[in-house]
Amino acid sequence: MLMATPLNQINNGGMIGRMGRVGSCLSECIFCQIASSSSTSTTLLHSDDKVVAFRDINPSAFRHYLVIPKQHIPTVKNLQRSPEDFSLVSHMLDVGKSLLHRDAPQSKHYRFGFHQPPFNSVDHLHLHCLALPFTPSWRFIKYSSLGPLVGFEDLETLFNTLRKNVHMSQIIGI
C-alpha cells in the first residue's frame, strides 16, 4: 500500500523549487508583462497556452525573435531534467523555427539558444531565435560558443546532451 507523504516532509528543492517559481504575475518582470499581454507596446508574433513570441527590441540579425514561457522561469539554470521542461523547451524551439521559416525562408543559417547567467539580459527565460546574417556582422560574437559554459549553443546540441543525462544548464547559453 502506498503511503501519502505528509506535506511538511516534502522539503526537497525540486518540489519547493518548482512551486516557488510559479508566479502568476511578477509585475516587475517585463517579460511577464508581455506574456500576459499587459504590455500593449509589444506585438506578439505567436501566443498559446505555454509560450509567446515577439521581436527582440535590439535585433542582432536579419530576423531576431524571442520565445518565452508564460510561466516565470528565471534562467536556463532553473530548468529541470524533467519531461515537462524538456517538452517546454522543444515547444519553444518549434515555435521559433516555424516563425523564422515563415518570415525568413531565404536565410541560409538560423541560430537558437539561451544566454547563460550572468550574460542574460532579462531574468525570465527567453530563447533567442536568429535568422542570419547578423546585423551588424560583429554581433555574431554575442551568439557564438565561447566555451563549454559561456557559449551560445544550438539546441540540437542541447537535446543530444539531455539524452545523455547532463543537466541543461551545463551545456547551453552564452
Ligand SMILES: [Zn+2]
Ligand atoms: Zn517573468
Ligand SMILES: [Zn+2]
Ligand atoms: Zn538574452
